[in-house]
Amino acid sequence: MTAAGYPLIAVAARGGTLTPALPAGLRCENDSHPAGRKDKKAIMADVYPIRPVTDDEFPAYRAVAEHAFHIGPPAERDLPLIGRLFEADRSLAAFDPALPVSAGPVGTAGAFTFQMSVPGAVVPTAGVTAVAVLPTYRRRGILRSLMRRQLADIAARGEPIAALWASETPLYGRFGYGRATTHASFVLRRGEGALAPWVPADPGLRLRIASPAVVIAELGKVYDTVLATQPGFCSRNDAWWDRLLKDPPEDRNGFSPLRCLLAEDECGPRGYALYAGQGRWDENTFLPDSRLVVRELTAADPAAAAALWRDLLSRDLVAEVIARLRPADDPVLYQLLDPRRARPQVADGLWVRIVDLPHALAARRYCCPVDVVLEVTDELLPGNAGRWRLRAAGLSGSAGSGAPAGAVSCERTSDPADVALGIRELGAAYLGGTRLGMLAAAGLVTELRAGTLAPLSAAMSWDPAPWCPKIF
Numbered sequence: 157m158t159a160a161g162y163p164l165i166a167v168a169a170r171g172g173t174l175t176p177a178l179p180a181g182l183r184c185e186n187d188s189h190p191a192g193r194k195d196k197k198a199i200m201a202d203v204y205p206i207r208p209v210t211d212d213e214f215p216a217y218r219a220v221a222e223h224a225f226h227i228g229p230p231a232e233r234d235l236p237l238i239g240r241l242f243e244a245d246r247s248l249a250a251f252d253p254a255l256p257v258s259a260g261p262v263g264t265a266g267a268f269t270f271q272m273s274v275p276g277a278v279v280p281t282a283g284v285t286a287v288a289v290l291p292t293y294r295r296r297g298i299l300r301s302l303m304r305r306q307l308a309d310i311a312a313r314g315e316p317i318a319a320l321w322a323s324e325t326p327l328y329g330r331f332g333y334g335r336a337t338t339h340a341s342f343v344l345r346r347g348e349g350a351l352a353p354w355v356p357a358d359p360g361l362r363l364r365i366a367s368p369a370v371v372i373a374e375l376g377k378v379y380d381t382v383l384a385t386q387p388g389f390c391s392r393n394d395a396w397w398d399r400l401l402k403d404p405p406e407d408r409n410g411f412s413p414l415r416c417l418l419a420e421d422e423c424g425p426r427g428y429a430l431y432a433g434q435g436r437w438d439e440n441t442f443l444p445d446s447r448l449v450v451r452e453l454t455a456a457d458p459a460a461a462a463a464l465w466r467d468l469l470s471r472d473l474v475a476e477v478i479a480r481l482r483p484a485d486d487p488v489l490y491q492l493l494d495p496r497r498a499r500p501q502v503a504d505g506l507w508v509r510i511v512d513l514p515h516a517l518a519a520r521r522y523c524c525p526v527d528v529v530l531e532v533t534d535e536l537l538p539g540n541a542g543r544w545r546l547r548a549a550g551l552s553g554s555a556g557s558g559a560p561a562g563a564v565s566c567e568r569t570s571d572p573a574d575v576a577l578g579i580r581e582l583g584a585a586y587l588g589g590t591r592l593g594m595l596a597a598a599g600l601v602t603e604l605r606a607g608t609l610a611p612l613s614a615a616m617s618w619d620p621a622p623w624c625p626k627i628f
């Protein structure tokens with residue numbers, strides 16, 4: 157338990173009464189005090205009891221998402237893998253008390269137990285997933301109720317942060333999730349993928365085509381190397397690798413089997429690309445018109461990344477290379493001779509929710525020294541609200557204070573605040589990719605004492621920028 161005190165967080169998030177006295181200005185009008193709630197939908201939602209489902213109830217649980225996402229049931233062959241990934245004890249399902257339990261849930265939310273890379277550390281993270289409400293039960297506050305209960309459960313497990321991919325961007329800000337990463341899709345046409353001559357090339361590297369399943373250990377080695385320093389990467393166990401490499405012929409849509417290109421030297425693997433091709437010809441012109449889709453490309457160093465891209469972007473007969481879920485500031489955009497030709501399409505990626513503020517802020521590292529008092533608002537988890545003094549020594553220690561490199565503390569204080577911000581903005585900045593200075597320019601963060609925001613914004617920023625290569 158931390159200074160935030162997860163019981164306080166959990167009680168509030170479950171919609172219970174907060175007995176500990178909070179300063180009046182920090183009390184939550186909407187959620188923490190049922191008597192004081194203004195949100196009628198939140199009150200209505202409480203009539204839909206929420207509980208985890210059992211393994212037997214999984215088909216009914218999944219059916220909610222099938223209706224909500226307009227998809228069919230999974231293929232029989234996929235069920236074992238889905239079962240390995242499903243964490244029944246972390247599932248939440250809302251039921252209509254007017255119906256028999258056999259009618260199944262009307263709303264769902266789940267979570268995966270991840271370890272996620274954050275600036276300078278790897279922290280336990282709830283990977284929120286399977287959020288869905290039956291179309292016939294929408295806009296009655298069921299999502300709100302599920303989110304509140306889920307945050308309480310995450311706090312009780314001691315996970316300092318939660319992260320998710322949003323189906324639609326307006327959904328999660330109201331629950332304190334902030335937009336923490338961006339990703340980009342690239343489309344490069346034939347002849348547009350030349351790398352600049354000054355890009356590093358390592359003659360010691362060799363490229364090898366392999367079947368992904370055969371080189372899974374090599375893939376894991378590269379991935380784990382990158383994960384150690386790449387905020388936004390989530391730990392992968394065997395089931396997650398199986399999900400990434402899943403490639404049933406029925407799902408290929410005319411593409412080849414998934415293939416792997418490994419970049420390695422005498423010491424082992426340094427990078428990989430997972431890709432599939434679609435051999436095509438223009439029937440009128442008889443010109444080659446093949447496509448190549450990169451499912452994932454991960455490299456531990458710039459020369460390995462360049463070697464992989466150089467090969468894929470120059471494949472014979474390929475009219476178009478498509479790479480999705482790339483970092484928006486992908487280094488390849490500085491390796492390409494003509495980066496505009498990558499036609500980047502940028503969208504939001506991971507949304508981060510700080511669940512246990514002092515734990516989360518003390519768990520990551522800060523790139524330069526900072527000593528600042530934050531005034532934080534958090535309607536759903538009032539245990540996070542109030543003033544916190546964040547002291548961090550930076551990566552090379554704090555000159556004068558004697559604090560060792562990387563030292564961080566985050567404690568409650570009654571000192572005057574320097575910077576005021578919401579938990580959503582703190583979550584957006586947490587992985588180091590969304591600058592607090594930019595959020596201040598948007599009017600979402602307020603500098604209360606001149607000269608305190610810029611050092612905080614700089615200290616929270618991080619290289620490399622966060623990137624999550626897989627939707628969960």
Ligand SMILES: CC(C)(COP(=O)(O)OP(=O)(O)OC[C@H]1O[C@@H](n2cnc3c(N)ncnc32)[C@H](O)[C@@H]1OP(=O)(O)O)[C@@H](O)C(=O)NCCC(=O)NCCS
Pocket residue numbers: 197224225286287288289290293294295296297298299300301321322323324326327330
């Ligand atoms: C999105 C979804 C879960 C919302 O569930 P719901 O029970 O209708 O949501 P609630 O009634 O609790 O609404 C909570 C708030 O979100 C808002 N909201 C809900 N769906 C929204 C949407 N699609 N776009 C914008 N706002 C939305 C509500 O207006 C409400 O706003 P308020 O806080 O101002 O009162 C549900 O519509 C759904 O299953 N959609 C399809 C699947 C999906 O997109 N799931 C999310 C996966 S990340």
